[in-house]
Every structure is written in structure tokens, then in C-alpha cells.
Amino acid sequence: MIKIGITGSLASGKTTASKILSYKRGPLFSADIAVKELYKNKRFTFLISQKFKINNNNQIKKSLKKIILSNKKNIKKLEQIIHPLVRKKMKKFTSQYKNKKILFYEIPLLIESKLMKYFKVIIFIRAKKKLRLKRFKSKKGNEKLFNLLDNKQIKDKKKIKFCDHVVINEKNINILKKNLSDIMKEYE
Numbered sequence: 165m166i167k168i169g170i171t172g173s174l175a176s177g178k179t180t181a182s183k184i185l186s187y188k189r190g191p192l193f194s195a196d197i198a199v200k201e202l203y204k205n206k207r208f209t210f211l212i213s214q215k216f217k218i219n220n221n222n223q224i225k226k227s228l229k230k231i232i233l234s235n236k237k238n239i240k241k242l243e244q245i246i247h248p249l250v251r252k253k254m255k256k257f258t259s260q261y262k263n264k265k266i267l268f269y270e271i272p273l274l275i276e277s278k279l280m281k282y283f284k285v286i287i288f289i290r291a292k293k294k295l296r297l298k299r300f301k302s303k304k305g306n307e308k309l310f311n312l313l314d315n316k317q318i319k320d321k322k323k324i325k326f327c328d329h330v331v332i333n334e335k336n337i338n339i340l341k342k343n344l345s346d347i348m349k350e351y352e
Contacts, residue, residue: 165264165265165267166265166266166267166284166285166351167258167266167269167282167283167284167285168185168266168267168268168269168283168284168285168286168287168351169269169271169274169279169280169282169283169285169286169287170182170185170268170269170270170271170286170287170289171270171271171272171273171275171287171288171289171323172272172288172289172290172291172333173290173291173293173296173314173317173320173323174272174296174300174310174313174314174317175291175296175297175299175300175303175305175310176291176296176333177289177291177299177333177340178270178272178289179194179196179270180333180337180340181287181289181331181333181340181344182194182268182270184340184341184344185268185287185344185348186268189266189268189348189352190261190264190266190267190268191257191261191267191268192268192269192270193253193254193257193258193268193269193270194270195250195254195269195270195271195273196270196272198249198250198253198254199246199250201253202246202249202250203224203225208249211245212224212228212242215241215245216228216231216238216241216242218231228242229309232309232312233309233312236312236316239312239313239316247277254269254271266351266352269282269283273317274286275318275322275323275326275327276316276317276318285328285329285351286326286327286328286329287327287328287329287330287331287344287347288320288323288324288327288329288330288331289331289333290320290324290330290331290332290333291332291333291334292334293314295334297310329347331343331344331347
């Protein structure tokens with residue numbers, strides 16, 4: 165089994181690249197989707213609302229954004245709850261698909277979380293900060309939150325040292341598809 169990790173900075177196009185890479189090649193685990201599923205779990209939202217003293221569970225994400233923007237130390241507290249749960253889901257995914265030839269994992273904080281040893285191949289999706297901010301804002305994100313989250317990540321130059329392939333994602337989808345396809349030829 166070949167485990168391929170896909171990572172990159174905030175709004176670099178990891179999700180798009182992951183879908184392209186895994187299409188007709190193998191199952192895809194998305195850390196972002198795993199987190200979204202957590203927020204649908206009543207026990208999880210109760211735990212978060214208790215930990216961060218949030219009264220309205222219907223607005224939990226909105227409240228968390230405000231709490232994080234008011235004190236960036238709260239990101240660490242939130243990650244200490246979320247990351248172990250996501251890793252548990254990742255392990256379950258791996259054992260569920262252990263008979264597949266290739267498994268794909270989209271993990272935004274792969275390098276920051278020191279998960280490199282779990283993957284045979286790591287693909288880094290890269291884009292200029294200005295373009296990433298534009299993409300982030302187009303999905304109703306705000307610049308202050310973008311900068312807070314982006315500054316929390318290890319800089320591209322350092323991350324690239326841990327990666328087997330770097331894909332620049334600043335042009336169009338056809339170029340991205342071609343570049344990813346060229347990489348996959350090595351592993352198929």
C-alpha cells in the first residue's frame with residue numbers, strides 16, 4: 165500500500181488537488197471533512213461549548229472564530245481537542261482500506277503535526293499568499309482570520325524540505341491536472 169499525503173498552505177488548492185489525485189486511483193481521507201463531521205456530533209459540540217463557554221450551540225463555529233480572533237492561544241486549545249479525534253478517524257480509514265493499492269490523505273497541517281513518517285509520498289500544493297488570500301475571501305473568509313491561521317503554519321520553504329513533490333497551483337485547473345498526473349505516473 166502506498167500512502168500519499170497531500171498538504172499545503174491555507175487556500176493553496178489542497179482539496180481540489182486531492183480530488184484530482186484520488187479520482188479513480190484510490191480512497192481519499194480529508195482531515196477537513198473529518199473536522200466537519202465532528203461538528204455534527206452532539207457530544208463533540210457539547211464538549212467544545214463547555215471548554216470555550218459557548219452558550220449557543222447553533223452558532224458554535226461563528227463563536228469559535230470570535231474566540232480565536234480575540235486570543236490566538238485558543239487555536240492551540242481547540243487543536244488539542246480536534247487533532248486526536250481526526251487521527252483516530254485517519255487510522256480507522258487506513259484499516260478500512262488496507263487492501264487498496266494507493267490511499268490519499270489531505271492533511272493541511274501534515275508537517276506542523278509531524279505526520280511525515282506515516283506517508284511514503286508527500287505532495288505539497290503551493291500558491292502565492294496574495295492568491296491564497298483571494299481564494300480564502302471568495303469562500304467568505306476574512307483577512308484577519310486568514311493572517312492568523314496562515315502565520316500559525318510553517319513557511320513554505322521549510323515545509324518543502326519534507327515533501328517529495330511540489331506542485332505550483334497558480335494557473336488553471338488543466339495545468340494542475342497535468343502536473344498531478346505526471347507525479348502519479350511514478351506510483352501507478
